[in-house]
Amino acid sequence: MTRMPASQQPLRDVQPTEECVERSLRRPQSSDCAEPLLATLRPGSTTARLQQIGSAATYRRGDTVIRTGDPAEYIFSVVSGMLRAVRLTADGRRCITRFLMPGDFFGLTQRDKYSQIVEIVADATLNRYPRRDFEALLDTDARVGRLFFNVMCGELSAMQDRVVLISRKTALERMAEFLVAMADRHRDGMYGNGNETELPMNRSDVADYLGLTVETVSRLLKQLCRLRIIALPSIRRDCRSQARST
Amino acid sequence: MTRMPASQQPLRDVQPTEECVERSLRRPQSSDCAEPLLATLRPGSTTARLQQIGSAATYRRGDTVIRTGDPAEYIFSVVSGMLRAVRLTADGRRCITRFLMPGDFFGLTQRDKYSQIVEIVADATLNRYPRRDFEALLDTDARVGRLFFNVMCGELSAMQDRVVLISRKTALERMAEFLVAMADRHRDGMYGNGNETELPMNRSDVADYLGLTVETVSRLLKQLCRLRIIALPSIRRDCRSQARST
């Protein structure tokens, strides 16, 4: 047994200011999963063995892929499109725990039923892996275990960032960080280039993702327009100058 | 390629009421990790191989085990005591992402640096596993990969529950759910029996865990006392009748 030295508590007495919103507009926000998960998927034979057990399926906007309580028979990865992972409280209050984009996995659980709802935000192609095959692979191929260990480390860290965002930041900061995160994720992707990003989800989704109301989201977007931080050429499009947003 | 059928959106138009707080007081809350992680640790030889690379260390209240940015050289599991995982915003606002209790792991990351701070809430004994050895084990023994896959599934689900709790529930509901969760976790443990639970953390910790302020936490506890839902025999002790709390 080793005995560890004591140490001091961190100080904290600063209040949220305009500077905080400024900071929210700068990358990087996330402390752990800065690189996209796709990077961990591309190389090597691990992917190949995984691909063998997977099959593609397409879904349309509004489709429900999995529901809370459904038997967890598949795990999924997103090839294209966008999805939302939803949790509902017993009385119907809604929360979007994450938006799923190409490279993301979902449906991972050790239980026999899914614990969340996943719906399609923008037409999507998914890979489905039968759970039985997936677990067999997990039990025999350590590299697959390692791959998913990494995937889940990244997700866990992202969720921790989200808890901080929602519990300790103002509405404006949440909105700003959300827009920057979306823009980063979509850089040169299907939904955006460097300085223009399409937001396939509606205001209600954004609100439930950030723990706000539709009205507040609407007001915040207007406010960011007034501050010349963003522009909204169309209702679903968020256009920003590089200099300001990064 | 299979084509999936569309389906309907869930309804939701109910407002938080007294009934919601009632509901917060009932178990089970969590949808995925109801059984303690210890259960997944006890049986089989997986644990044995893990134990071989681990060594115990004791810490005192107030100690810092890991800091953001420290080289991630170990992963840890809690044997006894209680810890808090802390994240700070750039300007010092604090958030406790989780309380760590016997059976919990922390320090798991695929990066070379820790992304959070972990401090001791109540004197603790930990197991430390050198990262190098741990990863070697992970790369060779699929059962270890499977074990941690399960561990992380549970944590991920717990974090999702937390996001719902913080983003969509009232202060009173958060407080009630927190107390019930602590009581459940401590049932017949070191910090509690069936109807009395010790809360080793201070008000400030509870506040930063629930996304509230110390003052609000204090007022809520008083309110729950007035409602005869809890009693506070001492400042750190939370005493409830079985009938009401479950």
Add this chain to the structure above:
DNA sequence: CGCTGCCTTGAAGGCAGTCAAGCGTTGTGG
């Protein structure tokens, strides 16, 4: 004893929610 840290309590204020109405777009059917 006084100091320090933690907790409580009260009063006032503000941020985001609630309620309500109106606008614009899309889609449907006459």
Add this chain to the structure above:
DNA sequence: CCACAACGCTTGACTGCCTTCAAGGCAGCG
């Protein structure tokens, strides 16, 4: 082609929950 309904988004006025600010109490400890 237009009327109309449905839906999502915006805007304004008001409310209320929780925070902020401030002061005081209590226990532990040098």
